[in-house]
Amino acid sequence: MNEKFIAFFIVTISVMFVGTAQNSFAEDFVVSIPYGAFNPELNTPAEVWYDPPELSITVGDTVTWTNDDREGHTVTSGYGAGRFDWMDTKNLGEADGLFDSLRFMPGESWSYTFEKEGSYNYFCVIHPWMEAIIFVDPYIPDFPHDATGKKYESFPTFLITPDRSVEINFSWEPQVIKTHEKVNFIYRFYDAVYDQLLRKLEYDIAILQNNEILYKDEKAVSGAGGDYRQWIFEEPGPIIVKISNIKPYGQVAESQINLSYDATARLGDFTAMVYDNPEKRVTTDKIVQPRETLQFYYEIAVAIIVVPAIMLAVLILYMKTKKNPPSYPERKASPV
């Protein structure tokens, strides 16, 4: 390969990576500077200085300000003086240097694209009473995607283990993973050659975030071809669900498929992204893993079988004692 080709390749990959992680549904918004904004007194039609004075957008969105007034204005990040404050003190406000349109004249416009979440106050340096704010919310794709933001074209998504023996189908519910909210990871194992559900397998599963293992279950056993795990993430950020060491479990599975004994190449990683939950600040949900569910059923079964059994035993014992009442010597009424 020559160097030019390698450079082209690297640039293409970088563009693809950046492209997928960004908001591909970016929107454009318009904020008007209305007629009369130049006058801080209320004798002009302007009721607001920038219209709308509060605007919520998403990371990647662009706002265009149009000057519909009869004087030049600016859109400058920072805090203005406020109308009454300005009239009292002639405070000029303070720019914070994040963005500045400089002066643009009636009929002209200026645009700015917001790449970071947060709230942005801005004002006009010529008329410091003119103030407004833009709220920039984080971009949350509404489709399932990997940790780089790339959409999973099919969902459940799937991969074939490096030894090409097992296909793992993998999905989660709800499809947008948010902090403090329960997510179900659901997966099924198929014979990659014959495309048949593998009924019982032993495997290891781990959930990782920021190089930290949050959850691990070794020698788990899949039932009916698949399994699930629940989790609640406390932090936003990319995650990996690692499934490894997939082996036949018991005699049934061994006759069902032809898996070589060495399971080291029988693994698969699935990545996803956890988003900050704007609605929830703390975790109130509970998670129940399959083994705990089994334990729960076991306890219920015990309660259903053992409790009536004991009651029955007590009843039988009681009946027996009633049938053969102990023979006490009969008391004779003693004459008074």
Ligand SMILES: [Cu+2]
């Ligand atoms: Cu102005």
